Amino acid sequence: MKKFLDSPATLLDTSLRGFAKAHADIVDLHTEPNYVCRKQNKPGKVALISGGGSGHEPLHSGFVGYGMLDAACPGQIFTSPTPDQMLAAAQMVNTGAGVLFIVKNYAGDVMNFEMAAEMLDCPNATVVVNDDISLPKNHSIGRRGVAGTTIVEKIVGAGAEAGLDLAACQALGERVVGNTASMGVALTSCTVPALGHPTFAIADDEMEIGVGIHGERGRETGKIAPATEIVAQVAGHIIDELAPSAGQSILLHVNGFGGTPLVELHLLYELAWQFLSGRGLHVQRSLVGNFTTSLDMAGCSLTVTLLDDELRQLWDAPVNTAALRWGC
Template sequence: MKKFINRVDDFLTESLAGFAAAHADLVELNREPVFVRRKTTTPGKVALISGGGAGHEPLHSGFVGYGMLDAACPGQVFTSPTPDQMMAAAQSVDTGAGVLFIVKNYSGDLMNFEMAAEMCEAPNATVLVNDDVAVENSSYTTGRRGVAGTVIVEKLVGSLAESGANLAQCKAFGERVVQRIASMGVAFSSCTVPAAGKPTFAIGDDEIEIGVGIHGEPGRRRARLAPADAIVDELLTALVGELKPAADTELLVLVNGLGGTPLSELYLLFNAARAWLGQRGLKIARAQVGSLTTSLDMAGASLTLGSFDAEMIRHWDSPVQTPALRWGR
């Protein structure tokens, strides 16, 4: 295993310390229990909290700030954060309007966030993200997995919360967004969890995993390496088949790197997606290309489609200022 690392047990602590120091104008790190919170909160605004195992950066801590999350709870690599982290984060950022938990559909995350919600004294609600259409159940989930579409949910609901919406409105909007996003990924390689010191799974030099999960879970099938156009065709066929967007629908296309894929290849994938959708009379209204929901050092990418209405477009375009996303402010 070749990684920039001192001691495996200190990996998350040292990484978070560096993250908080680099973005001290936007975030603060609470060390015991561990969570990242916004530098400043807005009185009377619904507080948005998310979290999950480390290794998916910039998700979730990188999206703490104006227009997105108020706090994020990182667990150890690929390990759910604990209820006490979520409870402490909620107490830290609740300003009287309640707390909305945004949770990816993984068994550990779901169980621990449910425990935190039950113990939380503030009014609270939960939005469950399950945008991965590759498989219905996996080793980490019952039902579909929550993957890169989580970024879209955090951005849109974060914008709505900034506008003064109440807790019920934020929850309803979040659930509506979840119904209008779909994701699917492909991996060229495994990832290496520092504590394990070896790849999570074995894959041949000429093989790819279609529909891989962000922890290295199996996808739909193992296949031979194919040209980018053929890979995009398989992914978009699944996504469009799921969402069934009308010709006049405004689509958001998110091309997400899984950690080990160059940006040049991600833009090549976007170009292929643009051509594929255009040939079918479908319009791209907004695009985002980059590594936003990663799987450590995994080589691969995912595509996410959002079938947007005017309200969703407006909240996507609204100002955001976080370590990983910044525009319009």
């Protein structure tokens, strides 16, 4: 294993200190317990809080700031944050309008956020993101929350910034979740520092279709194919899931898992744009880059969100975070 670190045990704390210093104009870092919060709270605004295991950066800490999250709770690598982190963050950023938790659908995340919500002495609500269509709808643990989480956090963040109340922010988040589907493909596994070796083995001529973001294997292993065929397979599953009508406006998000260069991600975007446009869909908005990563995994996911005028306007609204920034 070759990684830039002194010790797996100190990786997260040192990284968080570096992140906070690099973006000191946007965020503050609190320790014992760890959470990142927005530099300046906006009185009377619904506070948005998310979090999860580290290793997915810039999700979630990179999305703290104007127009997105008010706080993010980072757990250890691929490990859920604890309820005390979530509670402390919520108490810090709540300004009287209540707290909305945005939670990826993993058992540990859901359980710990539920515990924090029960302990929190202010109005609160939760949106659970389950955009990964690699798993069937009736899967025992439900569908996982993956790259669509970025879309939810951006759109709901804009709604909260515009003054929507807690119930409206929750309803907006649930609408975005219902309009969003994602699926990922990996060419390599990832290496968790504390483990020291890849989480699964994959041959040089193979790919994993339907991977998670914690080093989980996909729903099937296949021989690597030309990019056009990979995109057609993944985008085809997404379209089958969402069943959009002809002429539907969409947001297309091509997300890298941490080890795929932008030249390949933009190639995939072009191929996905061609595929979706060829099926009568109007790609109105886009996001390309490494936003929901899996450490050093080579691979990508495609995410499609069905847009209407309101969702498009909220996506376009100004945002100022470490990882997303426009209109400010």
